[in-house]
Amino acid sequence: MLAPLTFVLADGRQVSPFHIAPWADEPEAEALPGLLRKLRGEWPCMPFGYSVPADGWPDAWSRVMGPPEPDEEAHGHSSNHDWTWVDGDSRSLSLTLDYPASSPVARVERTVTPDPAAPAVDIEFTVVVRRACRLPIGLHPVFRLPAQTGAAELELGTFDHGRTYPDDVEPGAPLFAKDATFSSLSAVPARAGGTVDASRLPLAPDTEELLQIQGLDGTVALTNHAEGYRVRLSWQKEHFPSLLLWYSNRGRKAFPWNGRHVAIGVEPICSPFGLGPATAVADNPIARSGVPTALEFTPERPFTTRYRIEAAPL
Numbered sequence: 209m210l211a212p213l214t215f216v217l218a219d220g221r222q223v224s225p226f227h228i229a230p231w232a233d234e235p236e237a238e239a240l241p242g243l244l245r246k247l248r249g250e251w252p253c254m255p256f257g258y259s260v261p262a263d264g265w266p267d268a269w270s271r272v273m274g275p276p277e278p279d280e281e282a283h284g285h286s287s288n289h290d291w292t293w294v295d296g297d298s299r300s301l302s303l304t305l306d307y308p309a310s311s312p313v314a315r316v317e318r319t320v321t322p323d324p325a326a327p328a329v330d331i332e333f334t335v336v337v338r339r340a341c342r343l344p345i346g347l348h349p350v351f352r353l354p355a356q357t358g359a360a361e362l363e364l365g366t367f368d369h370g371r372t373y374p375d376d377v378e379p380g381a382p383l384f385a386k387d388a389t390f391s392s393l394s395a396v397p398a399r400a401g402g403t404v405d406a407s408r409l410p411l412a413p414d415t416e417e418l419l420q421i422q423g424l425d426g427t428v429a430l431t432n433h434a435e436g437y438r439v440r441l442s443w444q445k446e447h448f449p450s451l452l453l454w455y456s457n458r459g460r461k462a463f464p465w466n467g468r469h470v471a472i473g474v475e476p477i478c479s480p481f482g483l484g485p486a487t488a489v490a491d492n493p494i495a496r497s498g499v500p501t502a503l504e505f506t507p508e509r510p511f512t513t514r515y516r517i518e519a520a521p522l
Contacts, residue, residue, distance in 0.1 A: 209246065209247070209248045209249045209250065209251045210226065210248075210249040210250045210251065210320060210329075210331075211224075211226035211227070211228055211248040211249025211250065212224045212226060212228060212248075212249070213225070213226050213249065213250075213329065213517075215327035215328070215439075215518075215519040216327055217327055217437060217519060217520065217521045218327070218520070218521060219521045221436075221437070221521065223432075223435060223437045223439075223519055224352070225351055225352060225430070225432070225437070225439040225519060226248065226249040226250060226349070226350065226351060226352060227248060227249065227350045227351055227352040227353075227471040227472075228247075228248040228249070228352075229244075229246070229247035229248060229464070229469065229471075230468050230469065231247075231464040231466075232245075232246045232247065232248060234464070236463070236464070237464055240464060241281075241282065241288060242287065242288030242289055242290075243281075243282050243283055243287045243288050244464065247350070248350070249349070249350060250331075250347070250348060250349040250350070250517070251286070251287060251347075251348050252286055252316065252318060252333045252345075252346075252347055252348070253283035253284050253286060253287050253345065253346045253347070253348050254284045254285070254286045254313060254316055254335055254343070254345055255283075255284045255313075255343040255344050255345060255484075255485045255488070256283060256284065256344045256345050256346030256348075256477055256478075256479045256482055256488075257283065257344050257346070257479050257480075257481075257482035257483055257484045257485070257487075257488065258276075258280065258281075258282040258283065258482065258483075258484050259273070259274065259275060259276040259277070259280060259483065259484035259485075259486060259487065260273075260375075260483060260484070264375060265374055265375050266374050266386075266387050268493045269374050269387075269487075269492065269493060272487060272490040272491055272492045273483065273486070273487045273490075273492075274484070274485075274486025274487055274490060275486065276484065276486075277484070277485055277486060278310075279308070279310065280484065280485070283346075283348065283482075285305070285307050285308070285311065285313070286305055286316050287348070289305060290305075291303040291304065291305045291318070292304055292305065294317075296319070299321060299322075299324070300319050300320060300321040300322075301319070301320045301321075302317070302318070302319045302320075303317070303318045303319075304316070304317045304318070311338075312337050312338055312339050312340075312341040312343070312505075313335060313336070313337050313338070313341075313343075313505075314336045314337055314338045314507075315336050316333065316334065316335050316336070317332075317333070317334040317336070318331070318332070318333050318334075319331070319332045323518070326518060327518060327519045327520070328516060328517065328518030328519070329516070329517050329518075330514065330515075330516050331514065331515050331516070331517070332512060332513070332514050333347070333512070333513050333514075333515075334510055334511065334512045335505060335510065335511040335512075336507075336510045336511075337505040337506065337507050337511075338507060339507060340504070340505065340506045340507065341504075341505050342488075342489045342502040342503065342504055342505070343485055343488070343489070343502055343503065343505060344477070344478055344479035344480075344482075344484075344485060344488035344489075344501060344502050344503075345447070345448075345477070345478050345479070345502075345503055346448065346452065346475050346476065346477035346478065346479055346482070347443065347448065347475060347476045347477070347515060348473065348475050349441055349473070349474050349475065349517065350454070350471050350472070350473045350474075351430050351439065351471065351472050351473075351474060352471065353409050353410045353432075353470055353471060353472060354410070354432055354433075354434035354435065355410075355434075356434055357408075357410055357411070357412045358408035358409065358410075358412075359409075359410075359432070359433050359434040360408070360409040360410070360430060360431060360432045360433060360434070360472075361407055361408055361409070361430070361431045361433065362393060362406075362407045362409065362428070362429075362430055362453070362472070362474070363407075363428065363429040363430070363431060363438075364393055364407075364421060364424060364428055364451075365424065365425060365427065365428070366423075366424075366425070367421050367422060367423045367424045368422045368423025369389050369390065369391055369421075369422055369423065370389065370390045370391070370393065370396070370419050370420065370421045370422070371387075371388070371389055371390075371419065371420045371422070371481075371494070372384040372385055372386060372387060372388045372389075372390070372396065372397065372417075372418075372419060373386070373387075373417065373418045373419070373420075373481060374386055374387040374481075377416045377417050377418050377459075378415075378416035378459045378460050381414060381415050381416045381417075381459030381460070382399045382415065382417070383398065383399060383404060383411070383413060383415040383417050383455070384396050384397060384398060384399060384404065384406075384417050384419070385397035385398060385399050386399070390403075393405075393406050393407040393419075393421075394406070394407045394408075396419065406419065406453070406455070409430075409455075409472055410457055410470050410472075411455060411457045413457070414457060414458040414459050414467065415455060415457045415458075415459045416455065416456060416457065416459030416460050417454075417455040417457075417459070418452060418453065418454055418455070418481055418482070419452070419453040419455070420450050420451070420452050420453075420477075420480075420481055420494070421450060421451040421452075421453065422449070422450055422494075422497075422499050424445065424451050425445065426442055426443050426444060426445035426448075426476075427440060427441065427442040427443075428440070428441055428451060428474055429441075430472065430474065431522065433522070436521060436522045437519055437520065437521055437522060438519065438520050438521075438522060439517065439518070439519045440516075440517070440518050440519075440520070441474060441476075441515065441516070441517050442515060442516045442518075443476040443513070443514075443515040443516075444513050444514060444515070445476075447476075447478065447503065447511075447513045448476035448477055448478055448513075449478060449499050449500055450476075450477050450478065450479070450494070450499060450501075451474065451475065451476055451477070452473070452475040452476075452477045452479070452481065452482060453472065453473065453474060453475070454471075454472065454473030454474075454475060455472060456469050456470065456471050456472070456473065457470055458470060476515070478500055478501060478502060478503050479501055479502070480492045480493075480494045480495065480501040481494075485502075487501075488501045488502045489501075489502045
């Protein structure tokens with residue numbers, strides 16, 4: 209997980225846009241799963257997502273939602289285990305992680321290269337598989353938000369449509385209408401009726417929600433008006449046709465969240481809401497709409513994707 213990451217802006221200021229979970233240095237966190245133990249920043253998920261029970265879901269979803277895979281880990285092996293540093297040149301950081309022998313994935317590789325001429329990093333992620341397979345995949349940047357409600361703004365640009373989550377992300381903490389569509393992030397259908405401006409962050413109510421955006425051009429920005437900077441993420445849209453927005457806004461009350469976690473996940477994905485491999489490869493409603501929710505991988509051709517994170521003053 210990449211964080212903290214500090215950019216030196218053109219005006220000389222230093223900004224650190226990535227989120228670090230408030231429990232990251234608490235002794236109790238050592239007992240948590242790898243994904244949560246020091247939750248922070250940005251990391252790749254292979255495979256992306258995790259399975260959830262289909263009880264109460266709309267029929268179009270429940271009939272294609274498969275059970276967890278054997279030894280399934282939330283957001284994949286890459287999100288839960290220690291990677292190994294790889295010797296490289298002085299301009300970049302490189303790591304690798306071998307997968308269990310039972311996995312179709314043999315290993316993943318990751319290289320982070322700071323741009324010497326700009327406040328930016330370029331990241332390369334490679335997947336090598338043992339056998340041909342279809343799997344969901346995603347990137348998982350999580351950004352820090354200012355304390356004041358609405359003091360940051362998500363800038364998506366033009367997109368085809370967005371979808372709300374078909375069920376409760378967190379029991380007792382809903383905000384958006386179930387299984388609805390929308391065309392503007394500033395007018396997302398609300399569970400209580402009317403709409404919510406989901407572009408201004410942090411949100412006022414305590415909530416835990418997901419939105420999936422289709423048809424973006426492969427770039428999104430988060431403007432922190434309180435601190436006077438903008439951070440931009442750009443990716444290869446042919447690899448990640450959707451963007452998942454994770455609104456973690458004090459909605460989870462159990463340990464380690466304890467109603468104090470405030471962040472926004474801005475996650476390029478090829479997945480249906482992160483619902484796990486079995487659902488991703490099935491004929492789910494997003495796949496039926498023509499948007500891929502899993503990618504093809506072959507041992508003869510390692511998969512490599514590249515993306516960039518950059519910052520600028522307002």
